[in-house]
Amino acid sequence: MTFANVGTLGAVAGKRDELVVHLTRRSTTLSEVGCLAYEVGVNDDDPDTVYVVELWESVEAHRASLALPEVQASIAAARPLLSGQFGGFRFHVVGSPLRD
Numbered sequence: 001m002t003f004a005n006v007g008t009l010g011a012v013a014g015k016r017d018e019l020v021v022h023l024t025r026r027s028t029t030l031s032e033v034g035c036l037a038y039e040v041g042v043n044d045d046d047p048d049t050v051y052v053v054e055l056w057e058s059v060e061a062h063r064a065s066l067a068l069p070e071v072q073a074s075i076a077a078a079r080p081l082l083s084g085q086f087g088g089f090r091f092h093v094v095g096s097p098l099r100d
Contacts, residue, residue: 002036003062005054007088012081016042019050019081022074029070034061048083055093 011019023040030038034057041051056062065071 001058002093003056003059003090004093005052005056005062005088005090007052007086009050009052010083010085011048011050012083013048015081016048016050019078022078022081023050023052025074027070027074029068030065033065033068034058035065049085052088059090059092 009019009023020040020042035054036057037053037055039053041053043049043051054062056065
């Protein structure tokens with residue numbers, strides 16, 4: 001069952017765009033391990049927040065991705081750009097009007 005992880009990442013003041021560049025670097029590894037979509041967004045009304053929407057083949061695929069060396073290195077590199085403010089929610093997708 002498709003798994004969705006939707007969240008907000010607080011960026012250190014003035015570092016939002018740098019965090020976006022980091023989060024949007026091309027990664028073939030993610031799709032190879034079951035990531036169906038990884039969308040990064042911003043809202044100028046909230047200049048120190050980055051929004052991330054992830055769709056995964058399963059919760060297990062998402063969990064397994066977090067142990068990959070590439071993902072661990074990416075998290076470590078992003079850490080100095082993060083303020084520590086996080087939000088979001090997770091759910092299992094049960095349907096869509098865009099597909100059968």
